Amino acid sequence: MKRAQIQFGESLAVIIILVVMIVLGIMFYARLQHDENTETSRTHSDLKAIEIAKLASSLPELKCTGRPVQDKTCIDMEKAIRLEKWIGDNPTNLHYVKVFGDATVKLYFVYPTPIPVLNPIEIMKQTQNTQYKTTVQVPVTIHDPSTRKSRFGYLEVSSGG
Amino acid sequence: MEIMGLAVIVILVSIGLFYMIAFTKEPQPEPVKEYTASELATNTIVAMLATDIDDCGTTLEKVIVDKATYQNLPCLRSDDPINKSISLMLENSLQKWGKDYKLTIDYPDTATNTVDIAVPTTPLCGDMRERETGTQPIPLYPVPGTVMVSLSICT
Numbered sequence: 284m285k286r287a288q289i290q291f292g293e294s295l296a297v298i299i300i301l302v303v304m305i306v307l308g309i310m311f312y313a314r315l316q317h318d319e320n321t322e323t324s325r326t327h328s329d330l331k332a333i334e335i336a337k338l339a340s341s342l343p344e345l346k347c348t349g350r351p352v353q354d355k356t357c358i359d360m361e362k363a364i365r366l367e368k369w370i371g372d373n374p375t376n377l378h379y380v381k382v383f384g385d386a387t388v389k390l391y392f393v394y395p396t397p398i399p400v401l402n403p404i405e406i407m408k409q410t411q412n413t414q415y416k417t418t419v420q421v422p423v424t425i426h427d428p429s430t431r432k433s434r435f436g437y438l439e440v441s442s443g444g
Numbered sequence: 445m446e447i448m449g450l451a452v453i454v455i456l457v458s459i460g461l462f463y464m465i466a467f468t469k470e471p472q473p474e475p476v477k478e479y480t481a482s483e484l485a486t487n488t489i490v491a492m493l494a495t496d497i498d499d500c501g502t503t504l505e506k507v508i509v510d511k512a513t514y515q516n517l518p519c520l521r522s523d524d525p526i527n528k529s530i531s532l533m534l535e536n537s538l539q540k541w542g543k544d545y546k547l548t549i550d551y552p553d554t555a556t557n558t559v560d561i562a563v564p565t566t567p568l569c570g571d572m573r574e575r576e577t578g579t580q581p582i583p584l585y586p587v588p589g590t591v592m593v594s595l596s597i598c599t
Binding site: 293296297300303304307308311315329332333355356357393394395417419420421422423424432433434435436437 | 448451454455458459462465476479483484487488490491492494495496498503529532533536537541
């Protein structure tokens, strides 16, 4: 084989190796970027769900009135039923879309025996299907002002990123 | 041929570097885990204690106090409303969400009666750092002493 041919072969091999390296690099970078995006979406969805859960449990439209200040986990059952109906009748109300975002907020009864027609009270319903969904539960006391009894339940917030 | 050897070394070093970057990435904080750790145990106890117990007509907190002091509530004579209600509440919340937990009620020496918690607690994580405990003190006033209700949840 002539010297020029050998040199050409070597140059070609180096070019091929370089191309392979660049392709590998791009593949690794794309994979890392994808993982990072997934992580960011998940974190964003988590934070959003937590924020909504905290907000929902302290919303004046849901909170018990005339209870001790330390009773921060109390939800008024009548208010929750009224709010569910009101939001259902006014789905485009911007105030609650702003407050809850595109999340599903449900109030579940646990103890004593749940009331079947009321379990759960769906305060807000998510309209879009999202890839990542985070669900956060906040245990609460559900106070029924008509019977003056308190039940044990939880608020469940599902939010997508 | 020397250049081929050099190229192979460069490739190996590059692959090594890529793997190093991929595996030494700092783990991201998990907001839900952190939130759960800090709030769930306390919120659960506070909500449970404020719940009215079906057979007794008063809150779990008052039933616990009455059990430890005068035992005036008729429901305490025939049944075990404390264990029954706590079991139902925890089984349908924490257990349903796949959380391991342990609930304890510590009575002071001044308490005339105590309740052995027979709630089927799930096997608790061994490492204390992985547990979050919420505690709620209940004074037995006018009897001296305070009952401590604690709930540990694995994060």
